[in-house]
Amino acid sequence: MKKTLIEHIEVGSGGASSIEFTSISSEFADLYLVCSVRNDSGNLTFNINPNGSTTNKTRINLQGSGSSVSSASGTDITPLQSSSSYTSNAFASTFVYIPNYASSNNKSISIDTVTENNGTTSYQRLQAALWSDTTAISSLECSTASNFAQFSSFTLYGVSSGSDGTTTVS
Amino acid sequence: MTTPTKLIVNCATGERTVVELTADEITARDAMAAQAAQELADAEAAAEALATLKASARAKLVAGEALTEEEAATIVI
Numbered sequence: 001m002k003k004t005l006i007e008h009i010e011v012g013s014g015g016a017s018s019i020e021f022t023s024i025s026s027e028f029a030d031l032y033l034v035c036s037v038r039n040d041s042g043n044l045t046f047n048i049n050p051n052g053s054t055t056n057k058t059r060i061n062l063q064g065s066g067s068s069v070s071s072a073s074g075t076d077i078t079p080l081q082s083s084s085s086y087t088s089n090a091f092a093s094t095f096v097y098i099p100n101y102a103s104s105n106n107k108s109i110s111i112d113t114v115t116e117n118n119g120t121t122s123y124q125r126l127q128a129a130l131w132s133d134t135t136a137i138s139s140l141e142c143s144t145a146s147n148f149a150q151f152s153s154f155t156l157y158g159v160s161s162g163s164d165g166t167t168t169v170s
Numbered sequence: 171m172t173t174p175t176k177l178i179v180n181c182a183t184g185e186r187t188v189v190e191l192t193a194d195e196i197t198a199r200d201a202m203a204a205q206a207a208q209e210l211a212d213a214e215a216a217a218e219a220l221a222t223l224k225a226s227a228r229a230k231l232v233a234g235e236a237l238t239e240e241e242a243a244t245i246v247i
Contacts, residue, residue: 006181007184009177009179009186016174016175017175017199018175018195018199019176019177020177020179023180025181025182043203047202047203047206054198054202065213065214068220072209072213074205076202078202123210141176143176143195143199144199145200145203145204147174
């Protein structure tokens with residue numbers, strides 16, 4: 001696969017409650033967002049809002065906690081982040097893949113996300129999400145209650161397709 | 171209390187700006203966080219209840235006691 005770095009954001013001192021990539025070019029086939037995330041309070045999830053939208057979202061989780069497994073559905077898109085009570089300086093690893101982000105179809109979103117914690121409880125989650133909106137995605141917002149801690153980072157890649165428009169090239 | 175901020179990066183120009191969240195954005199953000207926290211708590215509670223039910227079913231089987239419908243459902247496929 002050919003990935004092109006679009007932008008990389010690292011949260012500075014004082015934190016930030018929201019990160020937003022705007023004016024995303026439509027030249028790529030897919031988007032790939034890599035997050036290393038920690039919250040400065042007790043929040044274990046953050047939200048992804050395509051084009052800043054907080055509506056028309058559905059998703060299903062498969063989740064493990066270290067002691068149990070569960071599934072859940074909802075109307076938000078919720079990757080994990082490490083909370084402030086987790087091991088110091090441990091950041092969650094979150095990978096978000098958005099195929100055909102610039103199309104005029106509804107947008108599927110696939111998320112693979114884990115908290116990092118040297119303790120009994122540490123969550124892993126696979127999430128399949130749908131944003132029922134045919135507008136091309138040109139901005140992507142990550143939002144949390146309280147703040148993303150300093151040194152949290154968000155890296156957005158564009159994934160290119162082959163010359164036939166469908167094949168991802170290496 | 172400090173107003174929460176949003177860090178915006180323009181992918182076309184690389185320009186970065188920091189703006190304060192609006193009241194509506196703060197409300198929406200907090201509501202979504204509360205919903206997510208409740209979901210995690212519900213999942214943990216459901217897993218704990220199932221584990222308790224299974225332990226009870228196992229103990230009754232060993233003791234030769236009758237299982238409830240709910241307990242039987244945890245061990246019969």
